[in-house]
Amino acid sequence: MKNLLYFSILFGLFGCQSNSVWQPKLQHETFISPASDQFHQVLQHYTWQHNPTDSRQPFLINFSAQQLHLYAGCNLISKHYHLNQQHLKTESSQLQTLIGCSKQSNNDVLFNQLFRDVNLKLLQKQNALPELIVMNNNQQTYIFKGIQRIANLRDFEAEQLTQKTWILVENKALPVQITLTFNNGRMTFFSGCNRIGHNYDVEKHTLRFIGDVGSTLKFSTQLHRSGLHF
Incomplete structure (x- = not known):
């Protein structure tokens, strides 16, 4: 599901x-x-x-x-x-x-x-x-x-993205708090283990990812699954 x-x-x-x-x-x-x-x-x-x-x-x-x-x-x-x-x-x-x-x-x-x-x-x-x-x-x-x-x-929507840290507010299945931050055209995702980064732009209310994904290289079985799930 x-x-x-x-x-x-x-x-x-x-x-x-x-x-x-x-x-x-x-x-x-x-x-x-x-x-x-x-x-x-x-x-x-x-x-x-x-x-x-x-x-x-x-x-x-x-x-x-x-x-x-x-x-x-x-x-x-x-x-x-x-x-x-x-x-x-x-x-x-x-x-x-x-x-x-x-x-x-x-x-x-x-x-x-x-x-x-x-x-x-x-x-x-x-x-x-x-x-x-x-x-x-x-x-x-x-x-x-x-x-x-x-x-x-x-650039209003893009500016609003960068002014806050975004927190997942509804998903009881995941063991830790998941956050997103946006800065200088790069989104960073964190679920308690690795930080995953991806370049992006915003056009017509749509977030579009650009290029390859970058990530730190720590390993924690359950938290790693959370990152992959997201």
């Missing part, structure tokens, strides 16, 4: 959408003034992530001095924007990759339309990452969480 292996990571980032005006809930939550230099600095310091309720693919934004970069799992879209206080408008012309991704392509369109004309608020939280509140002309509110900036948004 085949064992199903489940690896999990908790992002802790959940998107929200509502029609109400967003207000700070706690005393240590404050809005950053849109007239301040800090407002622009914070916008450009983070990658902003929104998790739609109907999609496993987050919406990601990067701000640079003159361009807005949008990514919803398929094409990377870049367009010039104008920010007047908290009011943001984007130009109709844009640069984008040309990849066909079925459902994700629809996300591209919706995400792009959202940022044509919106109001922004930056919520600063004590001892926590900031939030970007985006409100469209219909008074719908979308909340984006600030995460560590990712230079190329299309």
